[in-house]
Structures are given as C-alpha cells and as structure tokens.
Amino acid sequence: MSKNKLTVVICGFLYGLSFQLQGAEEREPYDDFYCTTCHGADGRGNFSIQAPRLAGMEPWYLRRQLENFRTGVRGAHLDDIEGLAMRSMAIELTDEGIADIVAWVGSWEYDPPQVSIEGDVTVGEQIYSQCAACHGEDAQGNEALGAPALRGQNDWYLVTQLKNFKQGWRGGDPLDNYGQQMMSMSQVLTDEDSINNVVSHINTLGRD
C-alpha cells in the first residue's frame, strides 16, 4: 500500500473519532492529531521540541510509555519539562485512544535520523556490551525483556533519556519496573562523555 493511501485509511479512521465535542452550542471543533505538532511530520522527531521519533517505534513499547505517562509513572518529575508536557497530553487518553495512536504511528514510514552526537565509538562499544544483554547486540530491542530498540532513534533523544534516568527524572517511580532497572543500569555511565560514546556506538548500528 502506498504511503499516501495508508495515511488516508488511518486518518479516515481517526477522523471519525475526532470532533467529539461538537455539541448544542456549535463550538469550534478540534481534532486529535496532536502528535505531529510536537513529534514532527510523520513522527520523525523534533529536536527543537525535544520530542522523540515515533516512526519505527515498537507498538508494545509506545503503548507502555503512553500508559506510563497517563498514570504518571513517567513525566511527573517537576524538572522534566518535556515529560510534563507529554503527561498533560496523555493523562486523559482512553485505552481506545492509545490503540488509535499506536495504529496511526504504525502507518508512518521510517526514515533514518541524522547523526548529531559526537563520541568515541570504540569506547562506546565497550560500554554497550552491558546494554546488549537487554537491548540486543544490534540495539534491535527485545520485547520479552521489555527493552526497546535503540538504533534508529534520534541520538539527541537517547542522550537526554540517559541523563534523565541517571538523575532520577525517569525511572524513579516505584511502579515503573522497567524504568527502575534502566535507572540503575544508567549509573554505569559515569559522565557526559560516556553517554555520548555509547550513543555514538548505537549510531553505527544502523537499522533496516
């Protein structure tokens, strides 16, 4: 199916769900296509908004994160400006709404992101050996372990999240089992250089 055609199908599906609040008063209708305002055209990610790439994200991982934002397991730390913004968006999502978003995101074609982080790839590869057990040798992710793919994500976003885990802005919630694991693992990254190094290595792993 061509990209355009697929978009039509999915958007048409969503379109029926939008415009919910048209009521007695003939109020200005709204639509629910908020994702691309922040996350960029076709979910390509937007550095300026610090909103990650959604295109290509595993459906199970996207669903879990939306649920985490909804409950406040993620995005509740007062210093996490972008997390707070996402939480305000997710807080009123229904299960059906989350399923719609996951389906919509799944319709976007994946284009490889540009590399924006500089680091020592060799050192990064050594560090990554500790990550590979969960995230896979090629950072392809492992659903059984709840570990998302890392390759193919915006590198600046990986850096931000590693910092967020390290300083407890993410993964600090006792109900966030996977986040807590990641928070403890992130402590092997001793400084900003080691974060840049490991992300630089992930950048070399490419993606289909």
Place this chain on the structure above:
Amino acid sequence: MTALVTRREFLNLLGSTGGASAALKAGSVLGLLPAASIAKSLDLLALGAKSKRVAILGGGLSGLTVAYELGKRGYECTILEASHRSGGRIFTVRHGDLIDEIGNRQYCEFDDDPHLYFNGGAARIPSLHHNLLSYCKELGVELEVFIGENNNAYFQDDALLDGKPVRVNNYKANIRGFLAEMLAKSMSEQEMDKPFTEQEAENLLGIIRSFGDLKEGDLYKGSSRSGYKTGGFIAQGVQKDIIAFRDLLQTQMGGRILTAYEGEQGPSLLQAKGGMDKITAGFLSKVGEKVKYRAMVSAINVSNDGVEIAYDQDGTRQSLKADYCFSCIPTHLITGFNHNFPSEYVRALKYVRRGNAYKAAFQAKERFWEKDGIYGGITRMNNRSADIWYPSHGMNQDKGIILGAYNFRGGMYHTNMSQEERIEAHIKDGEKIHPDYRSLVEKPVTIAWHRMNHMLGCAASWNKDFGSWTEEERHMFDTLQAPVNGRHYLIGDQITVNVAWMESAIRSAHWALEDLDQRVRAELE
C-alpha cells in the same frame, strides 16, 4: 547617610556614559524606543500577465501582510494554516472560543457580549508602530486607547510593608521625593558655581524640586501626589503618611515601578476596538479566500526554480508547488518537517529557542476595580502571576474581563501546572490586591503559549545573554533572514531583533517583500 553624590560627580557620571542621548540609543534592553520611522509605502513591481505563485506558510500577521501586498501586485498566493484560525499570536478569546492547548483544551465560557473579550496574545500597540497603524487605517480597523500606566493601580510585594498593596502613585511619590532630596542636597553644596550659569543651576534645582515635590529647605515631607488619606474636596485633604525611605527600599521592584511605562510600553498605547483580532479580520477581508485551514505542512523542498510544499488536510497528503515561499511557521516547528535546507540554516533554526509567555484571565462578576477608582491600567505584583490588567474598554458596564496573570519570561511555572492549580495560584495572588477576588471572578481561561497547538511557543528567543548578541548569534540571524536559494523566506517577529510586536512581524514581511521584489525585477526587467 554617607558620601552623597556631588553635582560634579553626577555630571562626570553622565559624561562617562555618553549622556542621555547615548542612553536612548541603547535600545530595547531598557525598554526604550527603536529608531522612529514613518510607515513605509512598499514600491513593489506589479506583475503583468505573467503571474507568480506564492506559498505562504502560516496565517500569522506577517503571512497575511505578504498575501495582502503581493495580492495587490498580481501574485497568486495560497496560505496554509495548520490551525482553525488565522492571526497566530493575535488571539482574542470570546464566548465559546476554542483554546487549543495540547493537554488542556478549553472553551471560553465568558458571557456572550461584544465587550467581554480577552487579548490572549498581542494586546498593545505603541503609537510609533507606524506600519501596523497604517494598515489599521487602510483596513478600517477602529482603534481606541489602551491604558497601561495607571497611578491608581497597585503595586504589591510581600517584602514591602508586610505585603500590603500600595497605590502606584504612593510608591512613586515617596521614592521620587527621597531621590530628589538627595539630588537637591548635592546641588546645594559649595560646588554650585562651576559649570552651570546661575540661571541653569536654578532651573535644574527647580526640576529636582518639582520631580520630588520638595518642600522648604529642599526636604521631602510627603506629597498630595500620593493621594489624600481623607478629604480634598469639601474638607481639607489630609496627607497620607510618608512611607519611610528604608521601607521603600525593601522591594527589588522599585526601579520597575518607576520606569514600567517608558519606551514602547509607554503612553499613548492603542488597541483595536472590539478585540485585537479585528486586525486579523481586516486582512482577512482582503485575503480570506486564499487561506486553507487545518492544512498542516509536513515537508518543504526548495529547488533553484521554486518550492514544493507537502501538507496534510482532510486526512490526505497534498502538494503545493510555488515559485516562492514565505513561512511564518515558528522555527522550532520547522525543524520537525521533512526538508532540504542547508545545514547552516538548520543549525540556526535549532538555535532559536521558543518563548514561554503565559497569560490568564477571568470574567469579573462586577467591575470591582472601578469602585476602587481604577479605570484601566496595570497592577504589578512581585509574584509569578505578576500582573493584573484592568480592561481599557467597557467602562461602567456590569462585567468585565480582567487579566489575572501575565508572565512573559517565566511562564513555565504556571504552564507546568494543571488548569485547576493555575487558577488557584492566580486567585491567591490576586487576593493580595483585592481581598474579595475569589468571590468576584469566574470563568477563567489560561493561555500557555508553550503548549498551544501549532505554536508551541511565544516570542522567539535569540540571544542567550539577555541584552546583547554574540557574533555567532548575529551570523545565525543573517542566515535565517536570507532566503534559501532566493526562494524560501522566513518571516514573522521571530526574524527581527524586537520580537513579540505586531509591528515587527510586519517589518519582517516588508524586508522579505523588498528582497523578493529586487529578484523579480532582475528577472522581468
């Protein structure tokens, strides 16, 4: 008091800073005026039979300006607007309007009455913003006075007089009295002779005395400018007690209270009668049919002979080919598109940070401020809500819309709150000024520009060091101002050094139009 500034030292000080005229040229950092100018009439070439297609991305004021001016010259313009309305950050909120904040969608519940509106974005027009005022005239937009400065409004700081609100005139009269007394004392010392003539010295002393309302012996003993405690019409007025000098100095906001209405924020200010979006409506009366709404750009590809835009509308991806493109889409949203911009251009796009200005408003059940002698104007508070604006219009009506918060640079504080928390914070802050505030206000709206759909920011922030630009910042500004391949122009107040004004948006559009005109003339003539 030790070591008063002597007259000579005072003059030396003036000389070393280049004097008053140099200070005036120092620019917008002090809220002073940019160079005055008159409205420009654009001398653009009218196209003959051979038209040119122009894609305008964003229905903000600069985009509308481009469509209007090029339309007059025979260009074929299409405006793609992502949201449901034109005007961008000219946003007047009335009964039933949608406030499309991501994660906090609101419908305005104000009563349905023409004077019950709130300018949630642009709200003031300085009287030297000639180009904007000229368009208002041309487009039949009626204007009225916007009252900013009001000496009967309040100033409140928890650090000052146990947090009791003070009338602005009371604070000002006292601080000016003490300042003048210091100056007069320095004038009276033995150095009186040199560089002034006797007459000059006398005149200067006259100014100082008048500035501070000094009494005999050049002493400040209070002033009727503070307002009377009692009387003043039939009975003799009883002067208010002087606020002790040291008490006046307990606030860090004194300077701001004294100078809040200098430069562009000073009188006379204007507003569009009936709401600032009457300006948008004026443009739309000329170019409205060119606007496609809910048309969200997803890709911009610039080639040597034109621009191709991809956008989503009605659930389908569409394409628009044009000879030229003018984009007032915020830089921080453009970085989320598919595009083929040069890397230097992208670097600059990524550098500009998005503003986080925040406003909130209430409908007041009655115009309680008018009972307190306040007609229009602004109360300043040293808290996060910062301002209360009393409406300049609808005086003596039953109800009114009151601005309950305006934080231009520190808007994230409230943005990060839930709607309920925001409102509670503004009510608590407002209660310090008007004790019955909680029971007098209703139907709140909040405008968190950082999260508004299709905006995600208020005025662009260029310089990281407030008040000055680095060489690199200037270079990036030039990079973004210049058209890509002579085809893609970035416009809007974001591409000016004086962001957040409507005049700036228009001036950026004019700059781009004149640049385009040179290219078109070179091609056609």
